[in-house]
Amino acid sequence: MNWIIIGGLLIIIVMQILLRPKQLNNNKEDLEKLLNELQRSFDRIEKNFREDFRLNREESRLVAKDNREELARSLNEFRETFERGIDSFNRLQKEKFAALDERQQRLVDNTEKRLEEIRVTVDEKLQKTLNDRIGQSFRLVTEQLESVQKGLGEMQTLAQDVGGLKRVLSNVKTRGNIGEIQLSMLLEQLLAPEQYEANVHTRKGSDVVVEFAVKLPGRDDAREFVYLPIDAKFPKDVYEQLLNAYDAADPQAIETAGKLLETTIKKMAKDISDKYLAPPATTDFGIMFLPFEGIYAEVVRRSALLEDLQRNYKVVVTGPTTLAAILNSLQMGFRTLAIQKHSGEVWTILGAVKKEFEKVGGMLEKAQKNLQTASGQIEEVLGTRTRAIQRKLKDVDTLSDREARAILPEIGILTEEDEKTES
The missing domain is CATH 3.40.1350 (Trna Endonuclease; Chain: A, domain 1)
Incomplete structure (x- = not known):
């Protein structure tokens, strides 16, 4: 703060000097007066500064003392708290370790007991498995020995057969x-x-x-x-x-x-x-x-x-x-x-087939002509003759179906059959 004041005064003095250069040159007394005043101002500022500095040092010493005392109290409190925490932690650890030792001992006892049970079970199973495997191995060895004996017998038979084959092949006539x-x-x-x-x-x-x-x-x-x-x-x-x-x-x-x-x-x-x-x-x-x-x-x-x-x-x-x-x-x-x-025989048969086919063609042609004649006759009967009969009977009254059936029963029977067929 003092430095700010001093700086401000210096600025004011410099400004006054710059604003009044002619007056200073003309009036040395004023300048000396101004310098004296400036010197007194500096003395006052220095005095004030020294006083402020002393007060600041005293205040800093007091603050530092208070801080040291506060820090000492805090350290003492922290030490006491830490010691209490350490004591509590040690007690808790002792309790935990004691419980852990007890649990570990129980676990070891249970493990030993379980291992003993497993050992007994494994021994029993191993003994049973070993007996089964040994028995199975003996049976397998016995079967293999029997198979080997059988194979040896077959090999002997094969050797005899090979010998017989060799004897056969040695004979020129047999070869x-x-x-x-x-x-x-x-x-x-x-x-x-x-x-x-x-x-x-x-x-x-x-x-x-x-x-x-x-x-x-x-x-x-x-x-x-x-x-x-x-x-x-x-x-x-x-x-x-x-x-x-x-x-x-x-x-x-x-x-x-x-x-x-x-x-x-x-x-x-x-x-x-x-x-x-x-x-x-x-x-x-x-x-x-x-x-x-x-x-x-x-x-x-x-x-x-x-x-x-x-x-x-x-x-x-x-x-x-x-x-x-x-x-x-x-x-x-x-x-x-x-x-x-046999190609000649095939041509002969084809010639006979051709002849028979020609005969069949002639017969089919005759049948076609006969069918055409019959068709013309049927058309004549259905056309000319039917129309002539209808002209002759146009003045005759037509009877009902019931009356016609009563007079001509045969026609009624035919009509019923036609109706059944149509239905």
């Missing part, structure tokens, strides 16, 4: 019978009985017979059919040598076994060519049937061998699948030939 049986089954499935024959003498004056021969249509009228010889071959021993060489991964053994297989197949093809091919009673080629696809695949892999067999021996090598395809093609050819043979 040939296996091929013949498979060939016979294919022919029975794909051809009609009259389309092939078994054990056929293809050469005149020779006792050699081919296992099966398909009857193909003859080339001319002099010969009704021509035989296509089919012979089954099964070079088991040579094929087994080749398989063993493949298993051993021995290139030299594979080459040797392959050459032996080619030689054996050529001998078999020559046997078929020399024994069974006799044109024109037979075709100029025969079929060698290999009953297993594995052997056939080995032969097909050797394209030069196939060409040699066809060129030198006129023999075509087939497997089960290939022979089935050939027989299917022959069956389609047989059906086409049958259609061609």
Whole structure:
């Protein structure tokens, strides 16, 4: 506040000096007087300021003292309150901890009791389950042992069967019978009985017979059919040598076994060519049937061998699948030939049907004319004759239905029947 007053006085003095510059310059006494007055004002202001500052310090000291005393009282009250709170909290905590200890002890006791009960129950269940599982395991082991014994018996039987099959396949005649049986089954499935024959003498004056021969249509009228010889071959021993060489991964053994297989197949093809091919009673080629696809695949892999067999021996090598395809093609050819043979009969039947149809057309035309004549006669009766009768009877009175029925009962009966029909 004092500083504001001092500032205001300074501003007033400066304004007076600025407003009266000439008077100050002309009158030094006034200026000195003004300065003296200003000095006295400063002295008063300084005195007042010192007094105010002293009063402020005293007041601040008193306020600070009061604040310290108030703070001390507040701290004492807070300390007392805090101590009471701490005491109360400690008592409460002790009570809570005591209750918690008691509850925890009861919980531990209950838990131990429950765990003991669970242990007893688990022991009982484990014992029962263990006994059941052990019994089940023993039963399962017993059943498996019985199954193993049964399997061993079956394996022994299978071994005996395999041994028997090996003995059968070791016999050349039996191997040939296996091929013949498979060939016979294919022919029975794909051809009609009259389309092939078994054990056929293809050469005149020779006792050699081919296992099966398909009857193909003859080339001319002099010969009704021509035989296509089919012979089954099964070079088991040579094929087994080749398989063993493949298993051993021995290139030299594979080459040797392959050459032996080619030689054996050529001998078999020559046997078929020399024994069974006799044109024109037979075709100029025969079929060698290999009953297993594995052997056939080995032969097909050797394209030069196939060409040699066809060129030198006129023999075509087939497997089960290939022979089935050939027989299917022959069956389609047989059906086409049958259609061609019966085409003349079909045309004859169509000619007879055409003749009969012409007769039926004439009869229908006559019937149409008769119907037209009858229709004209009916129209004449219904038209001209009816109108003439009506003209003759126009002067006659018409009777009621009851009177007409009384005179002509037959008309009444007919009228009733007509009414019933209309209703």
